[in-house]
Amino acid sequence: MPADAADRSDPATGSTTGTGPLAILAGAGELPKVIADEVARTGRPIFAVEVDGETDCDLSAYPRTRLPIGAAGRLKTVLMEHGCRDVLMAGSFRRPRFSEIEWNMGTVRALSSIMRLKVGGDDAVVNGVVHIFESEGFRIVGPREVVPRLVAPQGTIGRLRPGKKARSDIALGLSAIGRMGPLDIGQAVIVLxxxxxxxxxxEGTDSMIARCAQLRDNGRIAAPPPSGVLVKAMKPGQELRLDMPVVGLDTVRGAAAAGLEGIAIEAGKVLLPRIEEVGAAADDAGLFIVGVDLGDRTGRPE
Amino acid sequence: MPADAADRSDPATGSTTGTGPLAILAGAGELPKVIADEVARTGRPIFAVEVDGETDCDLSAYPRTRLPIGAAGRLKTVLMEHGCRDVLMAGSFRRPRFSEIEWNMGTVRALSSIMRLKVGGDDAVVNGVVHIFESEGFRIVGPREVVPRLVAPQGTIGRLRPGKKARSDIALGLSAIGRMGPLDIGQAVIVLxxxxxxxxxxEGTDSMIARCAQLRDNGRIAAPPPSGVLVKAMKPGQELRLDMPVVGLDTVRGAAAAGLEGIAIEAGKVLLPRIEEVGAAADDAGLFIVGVDLGDRTGRPE
Incomplete structure (x- = not known):
């Protein structure tokens, strides 16, 4: 390890995998801040990269810079200047338009990956991003590695438990997500x-949940609330470092507003950034929220 | 054949399958009227059943009655009184609430089917409806049998043709619909x-199309319009007599408003009630619309 990188690394985080500050590329939502705060609590320094038009949480507590989306060349330079080898992407990002991508980071190796961003589904985008970073000597780290405390546990999270019919709907939802995985769709479904x-x-999970309220209004869902279960899980083969499913307070509030009965998430594979508040919000709304262990499913190797 | 039924049947429709007036149960939309007019043009008498809160087209040209949804007992009586053995359901129906179903039509045979309406997907509802009618001696007929001219042909319907990328998206969409069929979802998808x-x-096809306009507004679809293809096909095993996919003028207008590039439908399996107007509307909007023959796929036996 070069001396300058060692100088910048924090002695409290002397693991072989976590040298130097953790770079957090901050997309939309509060998740970048929640993760940054949790990592900082462990003593590891943070370097935050705010993205124009995307980042909307307050990262002023950390050393940071701000870049336009697609500024791959400048991103590489700034990460190297700050001694960051580990990079974590958090929050949601829109896809950069082709014209927004700066071509000076990319080499011939990365070009093929960048091209793939234009033609594939989410999985293809994610593959491309990982490949670009790794081809430049960075390491993409995921929430499960750096903030394991924020990952959904197995079992009920609030006070309420799913009944027999809801458990049957949960099983159907998980099976459907598995079946749709190769199509790169269906990270979440609602079953009633x-x-x-x-x-x-x-459209994203929150938008899909909001749709259910409309389906009740127009009679396409006749069952009175509370009924229906949101099921959210890893898609088979999903890249959990870059694209981990998230359930937060907005999800619980949205589910309550849509008259759902509860939420089931895959234990170990879904990020649950504010678990205590999420459990309390579910209790207040009369929803169950439960982590289901599907043990034998694996994401990509990390 | 009893003399009274023969008296009511029209000599012009003397096929072995079409005796007596055709009963049309009219759901929402213009489809019941379009089908009634087309059948009447062939000389077969129509008896229209308007459903409270559902029927919204003008069937005043035909002998008719009006019933609340779920009035199975009265429906049986009125169909028998009018000598109708063949029944065609057209337009969209909401699912009746349990409390709305009249129990005097059902026998023990039909009860199990009615119960199934409460627990399954669309396919289960359709199975139940067919079983109930058939157990009472009626025959469910489909649009392909009585109005074959309104079924989507193979090939381009307007002037425009899909390009190479669009054809690739169409293939992906058709494959996805096939894969999702066992889940009783995905009669239509949008691929970009x-x-x-x-x-x-x-939510229905029109609502899904409208969602695409929102996805463009909020940046989740970055590609500028026109782009994206609506693909609509039979689900594997779909009951085409009761639940045939439909593409109409609203679909074309919605697709244009959502900035789509075109529409692909499965030839022989999708109802296209106003084909000339649909083709002209697609031309005006700059959309292609094409019927794709998937030959080896079969619906349920009719």
Whole structure:
């Protein structure tokens, strides 16, 4: 390890995998701050990269810079200047338009990955991002590695438990997510009385949940609330370092507003950034929230 | 054949399968009227059943009655009184609430089917409806049998043709619909540049298309319009007599408003009630619309 990198690393985080400050590329939402605060609590320094038009949480407590989306060349330079080898992406990012991508980071190796960003689903984007960073000598780290305390545990998280019918709907939802994984869709579904009433594709989980309220209003869901279960899990082969499913307070509030009965998430594979508050919010709303261990499913190797 | 039934049947429709007036149970939308007019043009008498809160087209040209949804007992009586053996359901129906179902039509045979309506997906509802009618001696007929001219043909329907990328997206969409069929979802999807951006579940095709406009507004779809293809096909094993996919003028207008590039439908399996107007509307909007023959796929036996 070069002396200058060692000088910048914190002695409290002397693991072989965590040298130097952790770079956090901050997308939209509060997740970048929640993760930064949790990592900082362990003593590891943070370097925050705010992205124009994306980052909307307050990272002023940390050394930071701000870049436009797609500024790959400047990103590489600034990460190297700050001694960052480990990079964590948190929050949501829109896809950069082709014209926004700076071409000076990319080498011929990375070019093929960048091209793939234009033609594939989420999984293809994620593959491309990992490949670009790794081809430049960085290491993408995931929430499970640096903030394991924020990952969904197995079992009920609030006070309420799913009943027999809800457990049957949860099983159907998990099975559907598994079946749709190769299509790169269906990270979350809503199941009601043995029927899949909503499937998430590009719209995001919160938008899909909001749709259920409309389905009740227009009679396409006739069952009175509370009914219906949000099921959210890893897609088979999902890259959990870059693209981990998240359930937060907004999810619980949205589910309550849509008249759902509860939320089931895959234990160990879904990020639950404010677990105590999420459990309390579920209790207040009369929703169950439960982590289900599907043990034999694996994400990509980390 | 009893003399009274023969008296009511029209000599012009003397096929072995079409005796007596065709009963049309009219759900929402213009489809019941379009089908009634087309059938009447062939000389077969129509008896229209308007459903409270559902029927919204003008069927005043035909002998008709009006019933609340779920009035199975009265429906049986009125169909028998009018000599109807063949029943066609057209337009969209909400699911009746349990409390709305009249129990005097059902026998023990039908009860199990009615119960199934409460717990399954669309396919289960459709199975139940067919079983109930058939157990009472009626025959459910589908649009392909009585109005074959309104079924999507193979090939381009307007002037425009899909390009190479669009054809690749169409293939992905058709494959996805096939894969999701066992889940009783995904009668239609929207595919853009190799990515499935929307999947239809309970919300209906028009609502799914409208969602794409929002996805463009909020940046989740970055590609500028026109781009993206609506793909609509039969789900594997779909009951085409009762639950045939439909593409109409609203679909074309919605697709244009959402900035899509075109529409692909499965030839022979999708109802296209106003084909000339649909083709002209697609031309005006600059959309392609194409029927794709997937030959080896079969619906349920009719």
């Amino acid at each position: 009385a043995g029927r899949i009433v909503a499937v998430e594709a590009a | 540049a190799g990515r499935i951006v929307a999947v239809e579940a309970a």
